[in-house]
Amino acid sequence: MHDAFPCAGAFWMETMKDKAAIVGVGHTEYSKDSGRSEMSLAVEAIRNAISDAGLKPSDIDGIAKFTMDNNDHVLLAANLGITALRFFAEAPWGGGGGPVGSVLLGAMAVATGMADCVVAFRAMNERSGRGTQRFGRAMVREGAAGPRAYMEPFGLFSPAQSVALSARRHMHLYGTRSEHFGAIAVACRAHAQTNPNAVMRGRPLTIQDHQQSRMIADPLRLHDCCLETDGGAAVIITSAERARDLKQKPVYIMAGAFGATDRQTQSVVKFLEQPRSETSVAAKDLFARAGIAHKDIDACFLYDHFTPLVLMAFEELGFCERGEGGPFVSDGKLLWPNGSLPLNTSGGNLSEGYIHGMQNIVEAVRQLRGQAINQVEDAEIALVTSGNAVPTTAMILHR
Amino acid sequence: MAATSNFPAPVPEFGAEEFWRGCNRGELMMQRCARCGKFRWLPQPMCPVCNSMESEWIKVSGRGTVYSYTIITHPVHPAAAGRVPYNVAQVQLDEDPDLILITNLVGVKNEDIRIGMPVRVVFVDHEPGVKLAKFEPA
Numbered sequence: 001m002h003d004a005f006p007c008a009g010a011f012w013m014e015t016m017k018d019k020a021a022i023v024g025v026g027h028t029e030y031s032k033d034s035g036r037s038e039m040s041l042a043v044e045a046i047r048n049a050i051s052d053a054g055l056k057p058s059d060i061d062g063i064a065k066f067t068m069d070n071n072d073h074v075l076l077a078a079n080l081g082i083t084a085l086r087f088f089a090e091a092p093w094g095g096g097g098g099p100v101g102s103v104l105l106g107a108m109a110v111a112t113g114m115a116d117c118v119v120a121f122r123a124m125n126e127r128s129g130r131g132t133q134r135f136g137r138a139m140v141r142e143g144a145a146g147p148r149a150y151m152e153p154f155g156l157f158s159p160a161q162s163v164a165l166s167a168r169r170h171m172h173l174y175g176t177r178s179e180h181f182g183a184i185a186v187a188c189r190a191h192a193q194t195n196p197n198a199v200m201r202g203r204p205l206t207i208q209d210h211q212q213s214r215m216i217a218d219p220l221r222l223h224d225c226c227l228e229t230d231g232g233a234a235v236i237i238t239s240a241e242r243a244r245d246l247k248q249k250p251v252y253i254m255a256g257a258f259g260a261t262d263r264q265t266q267s268v269v270k271f272l273e274q275p276r277s278e279t280s281v282a283a284k285d286l287f288a289r290a291g292i293a294h295k296d297i298d299a300c301f302l303y304d305h306f307t308p309l310v311l312m313a314f315e316e317l318g319f320c321e322r323g324e325g326g327p328f329v330s331d332g333k334l335l336w337p338n339g340s341l342p343l344n345t346s347g348g349n350l351s352e353g354y355i356h357g358m359q360n361i362v363e364a365v366r367q368l369r370g371q372a373i374n375q376v377e378d379a380e381i382a383l384v385t386s387g388n389a390v391p392t393t394a395m396i397l398h399r
Numbered sequence: 400m401a402a403t404s405n406f407p408a409p410v411p412e413f414g415a416e417e418f419w420r421g422c423n424r425g426e427l428m429m430q431r432c433a434r435c436g437k438f439r440w441l442p443q444p445m446c447p448v449c450n451s452m453e454s455e456w457i458k459v460s461g462r463g464t465v466y467s468y469t470i471i472t473h474p475v476h477p478a479a480a481g482r483v484p485y486n487v488a489q490v491q492l493d494e495d496p497d498l499i500l501i502t503n504l505v506g507v508k509n510e511d512i513r514i515g516m517p518v519r520v521v522f523v524d525h526e527p528g529v530k531l532a533k534f535e536p537a
Contacts, residue, residue: 136475137476138476138479140477141407142402143407143410144406144407144410145410147441148407149409149410149415150441150500150501152406152407153408153409153531154487154501154533155406155471155476155487155503156501157476160473161487166467168467168468168514169514172467172514214472214473215472215473216471216472216473217469217471217472218470218472220469262447266501
Protein backbone atom coordinates (compact mmCIF):
# COMPACT_ATOMS: atom_id res chain seq x y z
CA MET A 1 0.00 0.00 0.00
CA HIS A 2 0.94 3.58 -0.58
CA ASP A 3 2.14 5.53 2.39
CA ALA A 4 2.18 9.27 2.63
CA PHE A 5 5.68 10.29 1.59
CA PRO A 6 7.87 10.49 4.66
CA CYS A 7 7.90 14.21 5.40
CA ALA A 8 4.50 14.99 3.87
CA GLY A 9 2.84 15.89 7.13
CA ALA A 10 5.64 17.67 8.97
CA PHE A 11 6.97 19.60 6.00
CA TRP A 12 3.53 20.80 4.93
CA MET A 13 2.69 21.91 8.44
CA GLU A 14 5.78 24.05 8.52
CA THR A 15 5.54 25.53 5.02
CA MET A 16 1.89 25.60 3.98
CA LYS A 17 -0.59 24.78 6.73
CA ASP A 18 -2.93 27.77 7.24
CA LYS A 19 -0.55 30.02 5.27
CA ALA A 20 -3.19 30.81 2.65
CA ALA A 21 -6.87 31.59 2.99
CA ILE A 22 -9.93 31.94 0.80
CA VAL A 23 -11.25 35.44 1.33
CA GLY A 24 -13.82 35.94 -1.41
CA VAL A 25 -16.36 33.86 -3.29
CA GLY A 26 -18.60 34.74 -6.20
CA HIS A 27 -20.76 33.19 -8.85
CA THR A 28 -23.20 33.92 -11.65
CA GLU A 29 -26.68 32.60 -12.21
CA TYR A 30 -26.63 28.88 -13.06
CA SER A 31 -28.80 28.08 -16.09
CA LYS A 32 -29.31 25.86 -19.10
CA ASP A 33 -28.60 28.68 -21.52
CA SER A 34 -26.84 31.78 -20.29
CA GLY A 35 -27.16 33.55 -23.63
CA ARG A 36 -23.79 35.14 -22.88
CA SER A 37 -20.15 34.51 -23.65
CA GLU A 38 -17.98 32.41 -21.37
CA MET A 39 -15.79 35.48 -20.79
CA SER A 40 -18.84 37.36 -19.60
CA LEU A 41 -19.63 34.59 -17.09
CA ALA A 42 -16.01 34.44 -15.90
CA VAL A 43 -15.55 38.13 -15.26
CA GLU A 44 -18.92 38.47 -13.52
CA ALA A 45 -18.12 35.58 -11.14
CA ILE A 46 -14.63 36.97 -10.50
CA ARG A 47 -15.87 40.55 -9.98
CA ASN A 48 -18.40 39.23 -7.46
CA ALA A 49 -15.69 37.30 -5.60
CA ILE A 50 -13.39 40.34 -5.50
CA SER A 51 -16.21 42.47 -4.17
CA ASP A 52 -17.16 39.82 -1.58
CA ALA A 53 -13.57 39.97 -0.30
CA GLY A 54 -13.68 43.74 -0.04
CA LEU A 55 -10.87 44.03 -2.57
CA LYS A 56 -10.42 45.94 -5.82
CA PRO A 57 -9.58 44.29 -9.16
CA SER A 58 -6.18 45.99 -9.04
CA ASP A 59 -5.44 43.99 -5.85
CA ILE A 60 -5.56 40.75 -7.87
CA ASP A 61 -2.20 39.78 -9.34
CA GLY A 62 -2.63 36.08 -10.06
CA ILE A 63 -5.02 33.90 -12.04
CA ALA A 64 -5.21 30.10 -11.71
CA LYS A 65 -7.57 28.51 -14.20
CA PHE A 66 -8.71 25.11 -15.33
CA THR A 67 -6.65 24.08 -18.37
CA MET A 68 -10.03 23.21 -19.93
CA ASP A 69 -11.43 26.70 -19.36
CA ASN A 70 -11.63 28.61 -22.64
CA ASN A 71 -10.95 31.99 -21.05
CA ASP A 72 -7.43 33.32 -21.45
CA HIS A 73 -5.48 34.81 -18.53
CA VAL A 74 -4.59 38.02 -20.34
CA LEU A 75 -8.08 38.63 -21.73
CA LEU A 76 -9.42 38.18 -18.19
CA ALA A 77 -6.90 40.72 -16.95
CA ALA A 78 -7.93 43.08 -19.73
CA ASN A 79 -11.58 42.87 -18.67
CA LEU A 80 -10.96 43.14 -14.96
CA GLY A 81 -8.35 45.87 -15.17
CA ILE A 82 -5.51 43.85 -13.70
CA THR A 83 -2.52 45.85 -14.91
CA ALA A 84 0.25 43.75 -13.33
CA LEU A 85 -0.31 40.00 -13.49
CA ARG A 86 2.44 38.27 -11.51
CA PHE A 87 1.19 34.69 -11.52
CA PHE A 88 -0.69 32.61 -14.07
CA ALA A 89 -1.21 28.89 -13.91
CA GLU A 90 -3.45 26.10 -15.08
CA ALA A 91 -4.73 22.93 -13.44
CA PRO A 92 -5.24 20.01 -15.85
CA TRP A 93 -7.72 17.15 -15.93
CA GLY A 94 -11.05 18.93 -15.94
CA GLY A 95 -13.06 18.32 -12.80
CA GLY A 96 -10.24 16.21 -11.32
CA GLY A 97 -7.35 18.63 -11.30
CA GLY A 98 -9.38 21.76 -11.86
CA PRO A 99 -11.50 22.96 -8.96
CA VAL A 100 -9.36 22.21 -5.90
CA GLY A 101 -6.17 22.13 -7.96
CA SER A 102 -6.56 25.70 -9.16
CA VAL A 103 -7.16 26.86 -5.57
CA LEU A 104 -4.06 24.98 -4.39
CA LEU A 105 -1.96 26.58 -7.12
CA GLY A 106 -3.17 29.93 -5.83
CA ALA A 107 -2.40 28.92 -2.24
CA MET A 108 1.15 27.92 -3.14
CA ALA A 109 1.65 31.16 -5.04
CA VAL A 110 0.59 33.38 -2.15
CA ALA A 111 2.44 31.28 0.45
CA THR A 112 5.70 31.59 -1.48
CA GLY A 113 5.29 35.29 -2.23
CA MET A 114 4.89 34.71 -5.95
CA ALA A 115 1.65 36.63 -5.86
CA ASP A 116 -0.44 38.55 -3.36
CA CYS A 117 -4.04 37.75 -4.33
CA VAL A 118 -4.93 34.96 -6.75
CA VAL A 119 -8.29 34.22 -8.31
CA ALA A 120 -9.27 30.64 -9.13
CA PHE A 121 -12.41 30.22 -11.21
CA ARG A 122 -14.40 28.15 -13.66
CA ALA A 123 -16.79 29.57 -16.25
CA MET A 124 -18.42 27.71 -19.10
CA ASN A 125 -21.46 27.34 -21.28
CA GLU A 126 -21.38 23.59 -20.88
CA ARG A 127 -25.14 23.07 -21.32
CA SER A 128 -25.96 25.46 -24.14
CA GLY A 129 -22.79 24.67 -26.04
CA ARG A 130 -21.99 28.36 -26.58
CA GLY A 131 -18.22 27.82 -26.51
CA THR A 132 -17.94 24.46 -24.76
CA GLN A 133 -19.02 21.09 -26.10
CA ARG A 134 -21.56 19.31 -23.86
CA PHE A 135 -19.75 16.65 -21.83
CA GLY A 136 -22.75 14.35 -22.03
CA ARG A 137 -22.62 14.27 -25.82
CA ALA A 138 -20.03 12.60 -28.00
CA MET A 139 -17.87 14.78 -30.17
CA VAL A 140 -18.46 13.59 -33.74
CA ARG A 141 -15.06 13.00 -35.29
CA GLU A 142 -13.86 11.17 -38.37
CA GLY A 143 -11.59 8.82 -36.45
CA ALA A 144 -10.75 7.80 -32.89
CA ALA A 145 -7.13 8.64 -32.05
CA GLY A 146 -4.94 8.08 -28.97
CA PRO A 147 -6.58 6.26 -26.05
CA ARG A 148 -9.98 6.90 -27.66
CA ALA A 149 -9.06 4.39 -30.39
CA TYR A 150 -9.62 1.63 -27.85
CA MET A 151 -13.03 2.95 -26.70
CA GLU A 152 -15.02 4.92 -29.25
CA PRO A 153 -15.11 2.35 -32.09
CA PHE A 154 -17.05 0.17 -29.61
CA GLY A 155 -19.52 2.93 -28.78
CA LEU A 156 -17.99 4.03 -25.45
CA PHE A 157 -17.96 7.83 -25.50
CA SER A 158 -19.28 9.65 -22.46
CA PRO A 159 -17.95 9.71 -18.90
CA ALA A 160 -21.28 8.23 -17.70
CA GLN A 161 -20.75 5.19 -19.89
CA SER A 162 -17.23 4.60 -18.54
CA VAL A 163 -18.38 5.06 -14.96
CA ALA A 164 -21.11 2.46 -15.56
CA LEU A 165 -18.40 -0.16 -16.07
CA SER A 166 -16.81 0.61 -12.69
CA ALA A 167 -20.20 0.83 -10.99
CA ARG A 168 -21.21 -2.60 -12.31
CA ARG A 169 -17.93 -4.09 -11.10
CA HIS A 170 -18.44 -2.55 -7.64
CA MET A 171 -21.94 -4.05 -7.47
CA HIS A 172 -20.55 -7.44 -8.48
CA LEU A 173 -17.69 -7.46 -5.98
CA TYR A 174 -19.41 -5.92 -2.95
CA GLY A 175 -23.16 -6.30 -3.36
CA THR A 176 -23.65 -2.56 -3.88
CA ARG A 177 -27.13 -1.69 -5.15
CA SER A 178 -28.60 1.09 -7.26
CA GLU A 179 -30.43 2.36 -4.15
CA HIS A 180 -27.02 3.03 -2.57
CA PHE A 181 -26.12 5.28 -5.50
CA GLY A 182 -29.54 6.86 -5.18
CA ALA A 183 -28.93 7.89 -1.56
CA ILE A 184 -26.29 10.33 -2.79
CA ALA A 185 -28.58 11.81 -5.45
CA VAL A 186 -31.40 12.20 -2.92
CA ALA A 187 -29.18 13.98 -0.37
CA CYS A 188 -27.84 16.49 -2.90
CA ARG A 189 -31.32 17.14 -4.29
CA ALA A 190 -32.74 17.71 -0.81
CA HIS A 191 -30.06 20.32 -0.13
CA ALA A 192 -30.88 22.14 -3.39
CA GLN A 193 -34.49 22.74 -2.35
CA THR A 194 -33.67 25.78 -0.21
CA ASN A 195 -31.00 27.20 -2.52
CA PRO A 196 -32.39 29.94 -4.76
CA ASN A 197 -29.51 29.54 -7.23
CA ALA A 198 -29.95 25.77 -7.57
CA VAL A 199 -31.05 24.56 -10.98
CA MET A 200 -33.05 21.77 -9.31
CA ARG A 201 -34.82 23.88 -6.70
CA GLY A 202 -38.50 22.98 -6.67
CA ARG A 203 -37.90 19.48 -7.98
CA PRO A 204 -37.45 17.23 -4.93
CA LEU A 205 -36.33 13.65 -5.44
CA THR A 206 -37.17 10.47 -3.53
CA ILE A 207 -35.36 7.17 -3.72
CA GLN A 208 -38.41 5.84 -5.61
CA ASP A 209 -38.04 8.66 -8.16
CA HIS A 210 -34.40 7.70 -8.52
CA GLN A 211 -35.27 4.04 -9.04
CA GLN A 212 -37.86 4.93 -11.67
CA SER A 213 -35.64 7.36 -13.58
CA ARG A 214 -34.60 6.19 -17.00
CA MET A 215 -31.47 4.16 -17.52
CA ILE A 216 -28.58 5.99 -19.21
CA ALA A 217 -25.92 3.30 -19.19
CA ASP A 218 -26.95 0.40 -16.97
CA PRO A 219 -26.51 0.55 -13.96
CA LEU A 220 -26.36 4.38 -14.18
CA ARG A 221 -29.75 6.06 -14.16
CA LEU A 222 -30.51 9.65 -15.09
CA HIS A 223 -30.35 10.81 -11.48
CA ASP A 224 -26.92 9.22 -10.96
CA CYS A 225 -25.51 11.76 -13.41
CA CYS A 226 -24.64 15.38 -12.72
CA LEU A 227 -26.31 18.31 -14.39
CA GLU A 228 -25.04 20.18 -17.41
CA THR A 229 -24.94 23.90 -16.71
CA ASP A 230 -23.97 27.33 -17.98
CA GLY A 231 -22.38 29.52 -15.32
CA GLY A 232 -19.30 30.68 -13.50
CA ALA A 233 -17.88 30.50 -9.97
CA ALA A 234 -14.73 32.05 -8.50
CA VAL A 235 -12.74 32.28 -5.28
CA ILE A 236 -10.01 34.66 -4.12
CA ILE A 237 -6.94 33.34 -2.28
CA THR A 238 -4.48 35.44 -0.34
CA SER A 239 -1.98 35.06 2.48
CA ALA A 240 -3.29 34.36 5.99
CA GLU A 241 -1.66 37.55 7.14
CA ARG A 242 -3.47 39.72 4.62
CA ALA A 243 -6.70 37.75 5.03
CA ARG A 244 -7.08 38.88 8.63
CA ASP A 245 -7.54 42.50 7.53
CA LEU A 246 -10.21 41.83 4.90
CA LYS A 247 -13.98 42.03 4.94
CA GLN A 248 -14.89 38.37 5.46
CA LYS A 249 -13.85 35.87 8.10
CA PRO A 250 -10.90 33.99 6.49
CA VAL A 251 -11.28 30.35 5.55
CA TYR A 252 -7.84 28.79 5.90
CA ILE A 253 -6.38 26.16 3.60
CA MET A 254 -5.27 23.65 6.19
CA ALA A 255 -4.07 20.97 3.79
CA GLY A 256 -4.10 20.13 0.12
CA ALA A 257 -2.99 17.22 -2.04
CA PHE A 258 -2.81 16.06 -5.63
CA GLY A 259 -3.11 12.39 -6.61
CA ALA A 260 -2.89 10.21 -9.68
CA THR A 261 -1.81 6.70 -10.54
CA ASP A 262 -0.74 5.04 -13.76
CA ARG A 263 -4.24 3.65 -14.32
CA GLN A 264 -6.20 6.63 -15.65
CA THR A 265 -5.17 6.08 -19.24
CA GLN A 266 -8.73 5.63 -20.50
CA SER A 267 -11.13 8.37 -19.44
CA VAL A 268 -12.86 7.69 -16.13
CA VAL A 269 -12.49 3.91 -16.19
CA LYS A 270 -11.56 2.81 -12.66
CA PHE A 271 -9.90 -0.42 -11.54
CA LEU A 272 -11.28 -1.24 -8.11
CA GLU A 273 -8.89 -4.03 -7.18
CA GLN A 274 -5.75 -1.92 -7.59
CA PRO A 275 -4.01 -1.29 -4.27
CA ARG A 276 -4.31 2.46 -4.68
CA SER A 277 -6.33 4.99 -6.59
CA GLU A 278 -5.85 8.63 -7.47
CA THR A 279 -8.14 9.56 -4.58
CA SER A 280 -6.40 7.30 -2.05
CA VAL A 281 -3.00 8.71 -3.05
CA ALA A 282 -4.25 12.24 -2.40
CA ALA A 283 -6.14 11.27 0.78
CA LYS A 284 -3.14 9.83 2.62
CA ASP A 285 -1.10 12.97 2.14
CA LEU A 286 -4.09 15.19 2.81
CA PHE A 287 -4.88 13.83 6.27
CA ALA A 288 -1.19 13.62 7.22
CA ARG A 289 -0.75 17.27 6.27
CA ALA A 290 -3.89 18.48 8.05
CA GLY A 291 -3.11 16.47 11.18
CA ILE A 292 -6.78 15.70 11.73
CA ALA A 293 -8.93 12.58 11.65
CA HIS A 294 -11.98 11.84 9.51
CA LYS A 295 -14.28 12.32 12.50
CA ASP A 296 -13.13 15.95 12.77
CA ILE A 297 -14.80 16.86 9.47
CA ASP A 298 -18.06 18.76 9.93
CA ALA A 299 -19.21 18.90 6.30
CA CYS A 300 -17.95 17.33 3.12
CA PHE A 301 -17.98 18.57 -0.45
CA LEU A 302 -17.21 15.61 -2.66
CA TYR A 303 -17.08 16.12 -6.39
CA ASP A 304 -20.37 14.61 -7.52
CA HIS A 305 -20.12 13.91 -11.24
CA PHE A 306 -21.64 10.44 -10.86
CA THR A 307 -23.07 8.92 -7.71
CA PRO A 308 -21.06 5.65 -7.87
CA LEU A 309 -17.81 7.63 -7.91
CA VAL A 310 -18.91 9.59 -4.83
CA LEU A 311 -19.62 6.30 -3.07
CA MET A 312 -16.20 4.99 -4.09
CA ALA A 313 -14.57 8.28 -3.04
CA PHE A 314 -15.79 7.81 0.53
CA GLU A 315 -14.01 4.44 0.52
CA GLU A 316 -10.82 5.76 -1.04
CA LEU A 317 -10.72 8.80 1.24
CA GLY A 318 -10.70 6.37 4.17
CA PHE A 319 -14.15 7.04 5.64
CA CYS A 320 -14.90 3.34 5.27
CA GLU A 321 -13.30 0.24 3.79
CA ARG A 322 -13.43 -0.62 0.10
CA GLY A 323 -16.79 -2.23 -0.53
CA GLU A 324 -18.55 -0.62 2.44
CA GLY A 325 -19.53 2.54 0.57
CA GLY A 326 -23.10 1.43 -0.07
CA PRO A 327 -24.18 1.07 3.56
CA PHE A 328 -21.96 4.05 4.51
CA VAL A 329 -23.86 6.53 2.32
CA SER A 330 -27.32 5.09 2.98
CA ASP A 331 -27.88 5.64 6.71
CA GLY A 332 -28.83 9.31 6.49
CA LYS A 333 -25.46 10.73 7.56
CA LEU A 334 -25.14 12.78 4.35
CA LEU A 335 -28.41 14.66 4.87
CA TRP A 336 -28.51 18.11 6.42
CA PRO A 337 -29.54 19.01 9.13
CA ASN A 338 -29.56 15.74 11.08
CA GLY A 339 -26.80 13.76 9.38
CA SER A 340 -23.34 13.61 10.94
CA LEU A 341 -21.53 14.26 7.63
CA PRO A 342 -23.63 16.54 5.43
CA LEU A 343 -22.68 16.25 1.75
CA ASN A 344 -22.75 19.11 -0.76
CA THR A 345 -25.10 21.30 1.26
CA SER A 346 -26.02 23.58 -1.65
CA GLY A 347 -26.89 20.70 -4.00
CA GLY A 348 -23.58 19.95 -5.70
CA ASN A 349 -22.92 19.12 -9.32
CA LEU A 350 -25.97 16.86 -9.13
CA SER A 351 -28.54 19.47 -8.14
CA GLU A 352 -27.16 23.00 -7.69
CA GLY A 353 -25.35 23.37 -11.00
CA TYR A 354 -22.43 21.77 -12.77
CA ILE A 355 -19.75 24.42 -12.55
CA HIS A 356 -17.15 21.66 -12.65
CA GLY A 357 -16.92 21.48 -8.85
CA MET A 358 -16.09 25.14 -8.29
CA GLN A 359 -19.59 25.77 -6.88
CA ASN A 360 -18.85 23.22 -4.12
CA ILE A 361 -15.81 25.25 -3.04
CA VAL A 362 -17.94 28.40 -2.88
CA GLU A 363 -20.40 26.54 -0.64
CA ALA A 364 -17.67 25.10 1.61
CA VAL A 365 -16.47 28.65 2.25
CA ARG A 366 -20.00 29.87 3.03
CA GLN A 367 -20.40 27.02 5.54
CA LEU A 368 -17.19 27.86 7.37
CA ARG A 369 -18.13 31.55 7.49
CA GLY A 370 -21.56 30.67 8.87
CA GLN A 371 -23.28 32.14 5.78
CA ALA A 372 -24.77 29.00 4.23
CA ILE A 373 -28.48 28.56 3.63
CA ASN A 374 -28.36 25.01 4.98
CA GLN A 375 -25.93 26.01 7.71
CA VAL A 376 -24.20 23.15 9.52
CA GLU A 377 -24.22 24.10 13.16
CA ASP A 378 -20.83 25.33 14.31
CA ALA A 379 -19.09 24.11 11.16
CA GLU A 380 -15.36 24.34 11.70
CA ILE A 381 -13.66 21.96 9.28
CA ALA A 382 -14.66 21.00 5.71
CA LEU A 383 -13.29 18.50 3.23
CA VAL A 384 -13.42 19.40 -0.47
CA THR A 385 -12.49 17.04 -3.28
CA SER A 386 -12.25 17.20 -7.03
CA GLY A 387 -13.35 14.44 -9.36
CA ASN A 388 -12.71 10.82 -8.49
CA ALA A 389 -11.52 8.43 -11.25
CA VAL A 390 -9.39 11.09 -12.92
CA PRO A 391 -6.13 12.58 -11.62
CA THR A 392 -7.53 14.45 -8.67
CA THR A 393 -7.01 17.05 -5.96
CA ALA A 394 -8.42 17.58 -2.47
CA MET A 395 -8.19 20.05 0.38
CA ILE A 396 -9.23 20.53 3.98
CA LEU A 397 -10.45 23.98 4.97
CA HIS A 398 -11.12 25.43 8.41
CA ARG A 399 -12.41 28.69 9.74
CA MET B 400 -21.86 11.39 -43.51
CA ALA B 401 -19.67 8.48 -42.45
CA ALA B 402 -18.84 10.28 -39.21
CA THR B 403 -22.47 10.22 -38.11
CA SER B 404 -23.61 6.83 -39.44
CA ASN B 405 -21.01 4.65 -37.70
CA PHE B 406 -18.90 4.84 -34.58
CA PRO B 407 -15.48 6.30 -35.45
CA ALA B 408 -12.86 3.95 -36.80
CA PRO B 409 -9.61 3.63 -34.85
CA VAL B 410 -6.67 5.79 -35.94
CA PRO B 411 -3.72 3.46 -35.34
CA GLU B 412 -1.28 5.18 -33.04
CA PHE B 413 2.43 5.41 -33.82
CA GLY B 414 3.90 2.20 -32.36
CA ALA B 415 0.55 0.42 -32.00
CA GLU B 416 -0.05 -0.39 -35.66
CA GLU B 417 0.58 -4.10 -35.13
CA PHE B 418 -2.41 -4.40 -32.79
CA TRP B 419 -4.71 -3.05 -35.50
CA ARG B 420 -3.04 -4.99 -38.33
CA GLY B 421 -3.55 -8.12 -36.22
CA CYS B 422 -7.26 -7.40 -35.86
CA ASN B 423 -7.58 -7.01 -39.62
CA ARG B 424 -5.97 -10.41 -40.26
CA GLY B 425 -7.81 -12.14 -37.43
CA GLU B 426 -5.11 -12.33 -34.77
CA LEU B 427 -5.20 -10.73 -31.32
CA MET B 428 -1.71 -9.27 -30.92
CA MET B 429 -0.50 -7.94 -27.58
CA GLN B 430 2.65 -5.98 -26.90
CA ARG B 431 5.02 -7.68 -24.46
CA CYS B 432 8.26 -6.43 -22.95
CA ALA B 433 11.17 -8.12 -24.71
CA ARG B 434 13.27 -7.93 -21.53
CA CYS B 435 11.02 -8.88 -18.60
CA GLY B 436 8.01 -10.36 -20.40
CA LYS B 437 5.36 -8.06 -18.90
CA PHE B 438 2.42 -7.40 -21.21
CA ARG B 439 1.57 -3.75 -21.90
CA TRP B 440 -1.92 -2.36 -22.38
CA LEU B 441 -2.50 0.18 -23.78
CA PRO B 442 0.46 -0.18 -26.14
CA GLN B 443 3.27 2.17 -25.07
CA PRO B 444 6.99 2.66 -25.75
CA MET B 445 8.29 1.75 -22.26
CA CYS B 446 7.78 -1.17 -19.90
CA PRO B 447 6.47 0.17 -16.57
CA VAL B 448 8.10 -2.75 -14.69
CA CYS B 449 11.68 -2.70 -16.05
CA ASN B 450 11.70 0.49 -18.19
CA SER B 451 12.91 -1.40 -21.24
CA MET B 452 12.00 0.17 -24.55
CA GLU B 453 12.24 -3.16 -26.36
CA SER B 454 9.02 -4.97 -27.05
CA GLU B 455 7.59 -7.76 -29.17
CA TRP B 456 4.11 -8.49 -30.44
CA ILE B 457 2.68 -11.82 -29.32
CA LYS B 458 -0.39 -13.54 -30.68
CA VAL B 459 -2.43 -14.32 -27.57
CA SER B 460 -5.12 -16.97 -27.15
CA GLY B 461 -8.00 -14.53 -27.42
CA ARG B 462 -9.59 -16.14 -24.38
CA GLY B 463 -10.69 -14.24 -21.35
CA THR B 464 -13.52 -13.41 -19.01
CA VAL B 465 -15.98 -10.55 -18.73
CA TYR B 466 -14.57 -8.09 -16.16
CA SER B 467 -17.48 -5.66 -16.33
CA TYR B 468 -20.09 -4.37 -18.76
CA THR B 469 -22.78 -1.76 -19.33
CA ILE B 470 -25.89 -1.71 -21.45
CA ILE B 471 -26.09 1.71 -23.07
CA THR B 472 -29.64 2.95 -23.52
CA HIS B 473 -29.14 6.71 -23.92
CA PRO B 474 -27.50 7.51 -27.25
CA VAL B 475 -24.82 10.21 -27.05
CA HIS B 476 -23.43 9.80 -30.58
CA PRO B 477 -25.50 10.10 -33.76
CA ALA B 478 -24.56 6.57 -34.78
CA ALA B 479 -25.84 5.23 -31.45
CA ALA B 480 -29.42 6.30 -32.12
CA GLY B 481 -30.31 3.23 -34.16
CA ARG B 482 -28.28 0.86 -31.99
CA VAL B 483 -29.46 1.34 -28.43
CA PRO B 484 -29.60 -0.69 -26.34
CA TYR B 485 -26.11 -1.99 -26.99
CA ASN B 486 -23.46 -3.44 -24.71
CA VAL B 487 -19.93 -2.30 -24.01
CA ALA B 488 -17.81 -4.70 -21.99
CA GLN B 489 -14.38 -5.00 -20.46
CA VAL B 490 -12.73 -8.34 -21.12
CA GLN B 491 -9.80 -9.53 -19.01
CA LEU B 492 -7.48 -11.73 -21.07
CA ASP B 493 -6.25 -15.05 -19.69
CA GLU B 494 -2.59 -14.16 -20.30
CA ASP B 495 -2.35 -11.30 -17.77
CA PRO B 496 -4.96 -9.77 -15.42
CA ASP B 497 -3.75 -6.28 -16.42
CA LEU B 498 -4.89 -6.87 -19.99
CA ILE B 499 -8.43 -5.49 -19.79
CA LEU B 500 -9.82 -4.50 -23.19
CA ILE B 501 -12.90 -2.40 -23.91
CA THR B 502 -15.02 -4.24 -26.44
CA ASN B 503 -18.49 -5.40 -27.42
CA LEU B 504 -19.92 -8.84 -26.69
CA VAL B 505 -21.56 -10.57 -29.64
CA GLY B 506 -23.56 -13.78 -29.88
CA VAL B 507 -25.17 -13.19 -26.48
CA LYS B 508 -28.31 -11.33 -25.45
CA ASN B 509 -27.64 -8.24 -23.36
CA GLU B 510 -29.72 -9.65 -20.50
CA ASP B 511 -27.62 -12.83 -20.43
CA ILE B 512 -24.26 -11.08 -19.96
CA ARG B 513 -22.59 -11.83 -16.63
CA ILE B 514 -19.33 -10.78 -15.04
CA GLY B 515 -16.95 -13.73 -15.05
CA MET B 516 -18.45 -15.22 -18.22
CA PRO B 517 -15.74 -16.97 -20.31
CA VAL B 518 -15.37 -15.45 -23.77
CA ARG B 519 -13.21 -15.73 -26.87
CA VAL B 520 -12.21 -13.19 -29.47
CA VAL B 521 -13.96 -12.81 -32.80
CA PHE B 522 -13.07 -10.21 -35.42
CA VAL B 523 -15.98 -8.16 -36.70
CA ASP B 524 -16.08 -5.81 -39.70
CA HIS B 525 -16.37 -2.18 -38.63
CA GLU B 526 -16.05 -0.59 -42.05
CA PRO B 527 -14.35 -1.77 -45.25
CA GLY B 528 -10.79 -2.78 -44.36
CA VAL B 529 -11.20 -2.32 -40.59
CA LYS B 530 -12.00 -5.16 -38.21
CA LEU B 531 -12.43 -4.83 -34.44
CA ALA B 532 -11.70 -7.39 -31.74
CA LYS B 533 -15.02 -8.32 -30.14
CA PHE B 534 -15.82 -11.29 -27.92
CA GLU B 535 -18.41 -14.07 -27.86
CA PRO B 536 -19.27 -16.66 -25.22
CA ALA B 537 -16.62 -19.41 -25.18
